[in-house]
Amino acid sequence: LPNDLYLPKIAQDGSKPWIEYANFVNIQPNFKKVAIVISGAGFDANASERIYKIFNSEVSLSFSPYTVDKKAAILSAREQGHETYVDLLLPSKDYGKEDTGPMSLVDTMKESEVKDILHNILNTKAPVGGIVIRDGLVNENNQDTLLSLLKTLKDNTPYS
Numbered sequence: 001l002p003n004d005l006y007l008p009k010i011a012q013d014g015s016k017p018w019i020e021y022a023n024f025v026n027i028q029p030n031f032k033k034v035a036i037v038i039s040g041a042g043f044d045a046n047a048s049e050r051i052y053k054i055f056n057s058e059v060s061l062s063f064s065p066y067t068v069d070k071k072a073a074i075l076s077a078r079e080q081g082h083e084t085y086v087d088l089l090l091p092s093k094d095y096g097k098e099d100t101g102p103m104s105l106v107d108t109m110k111e112s113e114v115k116d117i118l119h120n121i122l123n124t125k126a127p128v129g130g131i132v133i134r135d136g137l138v139n140e141n142n143q144d145t146l147l148s149l150l151k152t153l154k155d156n157t158p159y160s
Helices: 045-054 070-079 111-122 143-155
Strands: 037-041 060-063 084-088 131-133
Touching: 037 045, 037 084, 045 070, 060 070, 070 084, 084 111
Parallel strands: 037 060, 060 084, 084 131
Antiparallel strands: none
16 A cells, blocks of 8 residues: 555554544443444535534544545544544445445455555545444455455555
8 A cells, every 4th residue: 555545553663543543531440431433424524514513522433435525524523532434345235235336345356456445445644543344245255355455454564
């Protein structure tokens, strides 16, 4: 992947983006933490603005790859104090009736197509804590591709 992306990667000093970009939450002793992430943010700019105002900053947002101006949307959410992520779409479980669009990882794609989609999704030019894999179909046709993709992200090895 090009170096100009804000990839959510572990820094040389061991800093993790999901910790570095996180908001501190004060938890009472013996209480559990629950993460709330609203995925699909940014698909509708007006809805996103309402989400920023309705939910306090302890609710995280994951942005759709179809967000028109991901950078502006993510920066706006971060200005409101929200942690930010990006959605990775898998094909719908009912693919014949519901199409997740050209930015989803379909099992018939070539590896180069998967890389192009990943580049587009991560090309936010704004800080994100990671990716949120949206509910969808994982089967023997795309499982290896998805596992390879996740390993690449984890290892921070650039695509060749």
